Amino acid sequence: MNVLLWVVFPYLCIAVLVGGLIWRYRYDKFGWTTRSSQLYESAVLRWGSPMFHFGVLMVLVGHVGGLIIPKSWTEAVGITEHAYHLMAVFVGTVAGFCTLIGMAILIARRRLTGPVFAATTRNDKAMYVVLAAVIVLGLWSTLRANVSGDGYDYRETISPWFRSLFYLSPDPGIMAAVPIGFQIHIIAAFALFAFWPFTRLVHAFSAPVGYLTRPYVPYRSRDTRPGLRPSRPGWEGPPKLPARRDRG
């Protein structure tokens, strides 16, 4: 059972995530979008959407810090477990509630605004259930551990297990002792990863960081096939026409 939950299931989900993304990118570039509903309604979105997205980005940073950076590294630079824990709980709770409240606003808006609800697909609804479950479970586990006790040091158990997935030598044994709340959160999160490529969430993978270095106006030639062109580095200036091909 342990092996199934903490080895087979995570690998399966990661495989579906990667494979699904590749498949979607190859066959459904046209469908790869945020499917924004701002055109229908923007007053509520202005509050809900930034709250949710900035919250979830902070949560992401927290997870990367907590799961990927080993405890020994932070202690090596002089951050004690207590200090780390305080910071993580404080920032994490703020970020978590931002995310939760933002999401609540967005879901309420989606249900109550006529055109937005009309544009909501079944896939969207299922995605919201899974996403909300992951967020609520994570927040709840953290709060419970910190309210009823001194908190749970996941960096002793969950983090090494998570990293071991990537060393390809997963150790399901450590996970068995983890509190049930965290366990469900993790299972739900992997389920979300597997569902990810087939929902509108794919837009997270096209976060436009390239915009920061790109020249303002892109030029493209009609000559080559659209969509397969490498982007032009900014220092080359405006493009030249491709050399004329002589008719054979």
Next chain:
Amino acid sequence: MRVMAQMSMVMNLDKCIGCHTCSVTCKQAWTNRSGVEYVWFNNVESRPGQGYPRTYQNQDRWEGGWTRTRTGRLKPRAGGRIKKLFSIFANPKMPAMQDYYEPWTYDYEHLLTAPAGDDTPVARPKSLLTGKDTKVTWSANWDDSLAGGNEIAAGDPILQQMSEQVRQEYEKAFLFFLPRICEHCLNPSCAASCPSGAIYKRAEDGIVLVDQDRCRGWRMCVTGCPYKKIYFNHRTGKAEKCTFCFPRIEIGQPTICSETCVGRLRYLGLMLYDADAVGKAAAVKDEHALYEAQKSVFLDPHDPQVIAAARAADIPDDWITAAQRSPIWDLIMKYEVALPLHPEYRTMPMVWYIPPLSPVVDILRDTGHDGEDLDNLFGAVDALRIPVDYLAGLFTAGDPAPVTAVLQRLAAMRAYQRRINLGEERDESLAAAVGMTGTEMDDMYRLLAIAKYEERYVIPAAHAEDAHHLEQLATECSLDTEGGPGMGGSGPFGESSGTPAPISIENFHMLRDRQTADSVAAPDDKQKRVNLLNWDGKGRPEGLFPPKKDGGDQ
């Protein structure tokens, strides 16, 4: 100098009657789909009026286009790259559906399925967004021809820049129509606003397009375009815009809006420009200097140096020839009668307009003056500050001098041509009054008034060697020449057998024949036809029946 070619358009506003044929055919061709019901790549606005979407010209509110920083550089008015990325989760400056209009249909089925009753059934309006009953309160053209009167026209952002007194008198002053498509700018701020880099300018002909596979629906382009000519498809979640009908342009056909324009007021042609000079010209400090700055970017296609540079930049020879014959070059640079729409947005738009003189003429005529006398016209252009200032607000960032100059040229042409029309002597002094010669006057008149299809639309076919497959010529049999063995007309198994001629070829030849014919419809057998509608049944009109084979009289 880096020579690039740009497909451009000029519209002669004097000729626009506001019939919306361009809008309708464009919609049929491009936006007749779910998700873009509210979208008009081409729309015709009444001026004064609020435009579509409402008050789009008010950049204090919508923050479109570029702004010049204190260091003299350009950045998108809605914010640079970092600000854009931080506001990506909810674009604060995006027009809502209500600023365009809520698309609707009617419940026609109810007319047929309603049970018998005392009242006539009514088709109620249904929202295309929710499917529920709706109340129609605005549309793309709600204030057409000043409908709604002063109340709506007073919301015109251009009017609001003018003085209070002007605003009150304006409604009496004049009305004209402004057809708008995407400007296919030399310095497009929509492309600059796109975080994904999906909007690009085509290197060959300068057409600005959205790569539908790369668009991720971040919606920044809608804000970035000051003309609000990028639309968000709310079904697909992607941005869409006017394509300059590139599939037609590539095979040498004019855009649909030009093709179907009833007033024949649109001109299409190439402009060569110096791509290296664009950035600097768009960033000149004085807004009034932007019109001249943009003209300085254009390159004279007759200049041997420019021709050499164009060849070096791999621009094909037939494109250079087309640039030399371009009506756009003549209207912008030679006769200097076309002006850019809102140069102050600093996007370097490439759809230019000849401002309308007819309102001035109309006022003269209505007040009992001779509307074709040069002195009267010059006096009126000077005296009628309201129309001139309004036009300057549209075309020259508020500088009345270029508008006055254009109106004077048009007035001089009017007076000059009237003398010819009345059989009087040509009066060179009329041409000289606006710095032209009589020959130039004649040429300008010809281009503006009687230019044929090939003179209005000078479009070199795409140079890609795939122009062939664009026309689907590959499916043509080389034996299909006139009278050749492939020209049987019908295959061995009757008329509809064999390979059909690709529809695009059929359309292409048919259209070309129709558009270059001298009369509205000139079938070869016109003389032989009989109009049965006004045949009274008596006698046998000639041509009602085919001649008998034996040649004898019936």
